[in-house]
Amino acid sequence: MDLSYTLVFTVFPYLCLTTFVVGHSYRYVTDRYAWNARSSQLLDNKSLRWGTVLFHLGIILTFLGHAGGLLIPQKYYDLFGITSQMHLAIAHWMGEVVGIAALAGCLLLLRRRLTNDRVRAAGSVNDLITLGGLTLVVAGGVYNVFFGNYNVLDSVAPWIRGIVFFSPEPELMRPVPLGFKIHVTLAWALLGFSPFSRLVHIWSAPVFYFFRNPILFRRNPELTRKVVDSRS
């Protein structure tokens, strides 16, 4: 077994995943105050709109596509009559559409962040690294889906499942083209970096808004005791 493959395709992913899990949890517990998306819409609205909508829709669909395609083994798709060729074709075409959307969003946002005086002044280096990293990962993905022309279902997918289910097989990555290797490695790095950035807001999808009362009240817990006291 090649040490470099073990380091890059087993140790590094676990390092990043550990940072991801521990980092997000730790930050949620200790740094709730800085846990948000740090929107800059207030400073410049017009240039944000298409960038942010394209990027978010693109990246969420991309994520769902990756999760569905890589984590669920092909044999389950076969049960529903989706052959690996159909699977690849769907992944290819969908990947092209949502990948382009996400990349276009990234580039629009990057241009805004670099050229708009207010956004640049209010932003931080961290924001630039985050957006730059996202752009690189997305660009790599888009390159692969257009020019990669490689069946990932028998190599990258089982390798990722191996990582997730704690039986890593770095050798699976040996025949994979360089473009895919760079893409996955950058993606792990981005996951590892995410707890230190504004990306923490991915956990804050406002699901409860759809079920809660419109008007919220909160009661000072000390006063609840007081009520009991005054009655007695």
Add this chain to the structure above:
Amino acid sequence: MKIRAQYAMVLNLDKCIGCHTCSIPCKNVWTNRDGAEYMWFNNVECKPGIGYPKKWENQEIHKGGWHLNGDTLQLKAGGRIHKGLNIFHNPDLPVIDDYYEPWNYDYARLIESPKRKHQPSVRPHSRLTGKPIDLKWGPNWEDDLAGLGETGAGDANFKNLEIATYLQFRNVFMFWLPRLCEHCLNPACVASCPSGALYKREEDGIVLVDQERCRGWRYCVSGCPYKKVYFNWKTGRAEKCIFCYPRVEAGLTTLCAHSCVGRIRYVGVLLYDLDRIAETAAAPSDQDVYPAHLDILLDPNDPDIERAAASQGIAPNMLAAAKKSPVYALIKDWRLALPLHPEFRTLPMVWYVPPLSPVSRQIDPSQEADAIDRMRIPITYLANLLTAGDEAPVRMALQRLAAVRRYMRTQRVEKQADTGVLDAVGLDEETVAKIYRLLALARLEDRFVLPTKSVVQDEDSYARQGCCGFGEAL
């Protein structure tokens, strides 16, 4: 009936001189930070004018507040589905230019400049980018009607009035409108928040943003029809007037109210019926909201209400404060104070006594018109501002104010009290004495009746001695 207590404020616009003293301590204490420098939890607007942020009263622009969709009350911008679809980009958000681009001056240039032919000058530079800017708008740009010719037509309160007439110099009128968060009974900001970070304190109705739960979705900013929730561009979170709760809990009034040199502000406790909020906010027409709002404010001196309030857990000192609440008297007993834009349907809790103004000669004096109708400030304008266009309550409040003046003058100057003027407006001498006292003479403790925060006293204080403080480090 579910009784809740609520802090409320009344501002007597008849006495506001537009000095902005209220805004200054508020600014110094709460928003004197980067990212918050453009926020004015309390600001004073000169009316007519489009205000701060620009055209905040026109809900077609930023879609704040509620509206009736058929019979059901809905957020003007759209409910849950709308928020879900637009979660990545709020289409209704005002941008910072709608408020103003905050700026500063580099005063050091004055003393550090090398010797030159001309005196050194300071130029404004943006607090966002640090670059020099040309000032074209500010938080108080329209003061004393500055630029009325350009912006006046954008004032939403000119509805049903001939704007051109009132922009002529000889017909022009003005008054000031100090504004702060309304701490509404049916707050649209709270209902708009996807994270559930905004909430209303159950014990006193103050609306707050939980800074640890705010994720910066910005829907409260556009959802508030008064545009009194602000987005801190530095921290990425919403901030708003906190009704100076650290002071209020200690029994002190808010900074804006305490510092008012004209003593125009009154702060006190109101009791209201929580169960009827929904039907009140969904009153069939815009003009029905104000009477319905009055109707759910409960009389704290009614023994039934008092008993019910006590059994529902309203603290005894809160109840005692409600019983001598100056705001209850102004709002409900005397009908002098009116809500700001009740048609937004948030049931605001900062109310205003409309201003009297000089009688203008615009109308032929031979016409038998009420002097109230000949005042410089058109009743219609005040009604658009305070009662969704219903002139009757505004006229009544102004007539009562005028009657109190007239009566006091006959009593004090002419030594021949004229009670005739009182009968016409439904007041008696005893009430007038109280109104006069509260509006003209009231001392600090009459204007601000606030209980201290209730605290639990069931522990032995001596046992806790030395348990908190700075510790051994000092």
